[in-house]
Amino acid sequence: RLIGEIIGRWSDARIAQAIAASLRADIALKNTTVSDGGGIVTDLVLTLAATRQKKAA
Structure with a gap:
């Protein structure tokens, strides 16, 4: 949800x-x-967050 x-x-x-x-x-x-898996998932989360930050700026 x-x-x-x-x-x-x-x-x-x-x-x-x-x-x-x-x-x-x-x-x-x-x-x-x-x-490693943790690094890849961290990169994904940071990529998604950075896209949001750019839009807000």
Whole structure:
């Protein structure tokens, strides 16, 4: 429910960016030579947060 409430306020472009970032994280998680799982998820969260910060600025 919480995710639905948040995504409901996002623009189509924001949703597309989040999907692309999630796909990159998914691919990276399947390639164990890139980083550990925690680092990849952290990168995903920071990417999503940075996109939001840029929009607010």
